Amino acid sequence: MNRFVALFEALDATNSTARKVTALTDYFRSAPAADSAWALTFLAGRRLRRHLPARLLAQWAAELTGTPDWLVAECWGEVGDLAELVALLLDTRPRHREAAFAADEAERLGLAAWVEERILPLKGLDESEQRARVTAWWSALSTSGVFLLNKLLTGEFRVGASETLVLRALAELADLPRETLAHRFMATWQPSADAFEALIAPEQGQVALAQPYPFYLASPLPDGPEALGDPAAWLCEWKWDGIRAQVIHRGGEVHLWSRGEERITDRFPEIREAARALPVGTVLDGELLAWRGERPLPFASLQRRIGRLELSEKVLAEAPVALMAFDLLEERGADLRELPLRVRRARLAALLEHARPVLQLSPALTGSWTELAARRAESRDRGVEGLMLKLLDGAYRSGRKRGAWWKWKVAPFTVDAVLLLAQPGSGRRASLLTDYTFGIWRGEELVPIAKAYSGLSDAEIFELDAWLRAHTTERFGPVRKVAPERVFELAFEGLALSNRHKSGIAVRFPRILRERLDKKPADADHLEHLEALLRATAATR
């Protein structure tokens, strides 16, 4: 554990990406493969199934230190992270540990042994035995060690490095392209010494049958499209609002993977059957949409496909789907990703000509930038998010590499709403009030319409935090009701009827655009405004 703790401390003690990579390569070079496999798993954000709820750890720490519950709650407000809170509460021990032997053993025991021999077997033990074991481990670890152990126990390990960064370090270590590492380190990867050795082994040119390619992600177009030069060099498509997915037909099996690297094959039987009719060795990239006739259904319809275990006939009928295919990554077993898009697109078009209608070719839009901008203005009516612009000469890359794929989205819906409630955020923002609830008018009453977390600068957050604390009118646990005085412009992506919301409307992806200092609460929008928007968007569908 000491090696892993040292790695965490090194990652945590710098904001420099290059030095994080150095710390990682140093670790992977010196740690046993079994430990490296687990370190990679955790650092890349893949979690163990949660073994112990964080509040149980907090309860044990409170009992050990004689801290009353209300005081633990006060501390939590300041720290915002239960794993860290427990480590800080327990940091009362004398610096010279009595349990020197246990400490020595705890530190020498490798990460793999910690996970496989200690943490995983906790499952199935009764609570008193779990408590006895965990508290004994705590007493043998440093404060950083306790913090990391807690993160592993609660399955919330998100510290120090991103998957991209870890794979970059491994690519450097193994002297392999990053794409190769990203490809090998897919969702199905299970940590073990062998798996880690295989991950960093030289190229063998074979691909596990179910594995998708890493997705290429578009970046937001920073300025107008004119900076991109001649529109003829670009493929322009609608930006579909569904689930990005790869459809894989290899070795007689079809696999559907979402961009979140979740296997969603069972959710979309129509697509699976249609893909089975394609030649073996085909990988399509596209957007899964709820689709009826000639147009997409609202995103909410698609969610009905994802949200449930059993797909009933009713859901299949009420939420029909289609794959809007826009790229061909593999054809008859050959990896096409290095070919220019114009070639991949031509082959995709030829392939889909004889495919079933649920596999559609995402249409290309042509024209001058002015004409394309006019098409983009139709987006809302068509139920799409805007346009995609892709370099016709570009290869299919992995991750969010700027320059060849741009998303040119339409402006979101907006509403002016009054700040009603606030509560502390989590993690980095734990000691600040950063989770806001906004309301709009229904008659004489302000009804909550959205919770929003993002969109303000740190300086604005600090200012607002102080104001909120000074203007709290009522408290319900962590939630503060504040004087309804400040008006903010919120943006959101879509609307749906909802019987779970007091306003009767659910907004999708709300965020704060800016404070409307020029507006008084009386100037905020009325619910009728959103109802009209909802009717307008529903009418065009």
Added chain:
Amino acid sequence: MKLDTRPGKMNAAGRCGGNLEGIRAAGGALHIGQVLVVNPRAPVACAAVTHASRISDALGSERLIVPEPLAYALPAQRAALPVPLGEPFAIGEATARFVSTGMAGGAQLCIEAEAGRMTVLTGALAADVAPAECELLVLDATYALPIFRWPSSEELVDALRIFVERNAEAGRAAVIAAEPSDEARALLQLASRPALVHAEVAPFAPEAPRLDEARKNDLAGKLVVVPPTALADGTLSRIGPHDTARASGRMRVRGNRRRLAVDRGFVLSSRADWPTLLRAAEQSGARRIQTFGSHAATLARVLVERGFDARALEETPA
């Protein structure tokens, strides 16, 4: 800074009128009766200061009472009369004196009035020093949570040494932001190595060479102490390759450090941590305890649960 240098105005032996009944807190300052303001945020009629960091806000007060150990932080040209520790001075009808905290940058303030003896403790207390005996103890609860526990000075010395040396090996400067006050001064003492200081820190380290007089190329491998504002105002862009750190009690919490986006955090504060506050309550022999600052209510509740007559001071607008 405009200074009031009229002779006699800041003489500690002068008298302030009024009575000492009632205490209220306002933005970190303590208003004691109609007479005295401890650590005011702006000039007042009669000010006592118990932290070097609070001297600059109090400058210009008609009467400014500063304990001897804090005299270093007074502007040089000012003819203030610092009061030696233990020496009595009059406040209204009461007699007061400063008592050592065992720490470099602070003092306890003890006031003996008709109603009894009161001790005001605004800062840290050395491990071997007890609060002055009193009937009423006033405690600064800025860090009154069990998670706030300061490391030993040995640990800090080690951590600072490693931070500076690692950066020196890589040819980088080690920049640490600390409040330009007794905190910056304590930091420089713990680091015990030559450092360059920002102009705002200079009054607390008169011997140290100034950052604004150094050449960018000479900074590699050096320790540089700056005020917290320098983390955001462009000062760092003139320093060359460097790592950043912040020294503060709040650095005890990882999220606070990450929000500042500094590389390292050093847990260092001139205020009392949780164990010190509890110990002060036990050792003062006080019958009543009053608390102020961010976690005043929390500290009061814990002390009540431990059998003290404690309450949080009412916080009023300054």
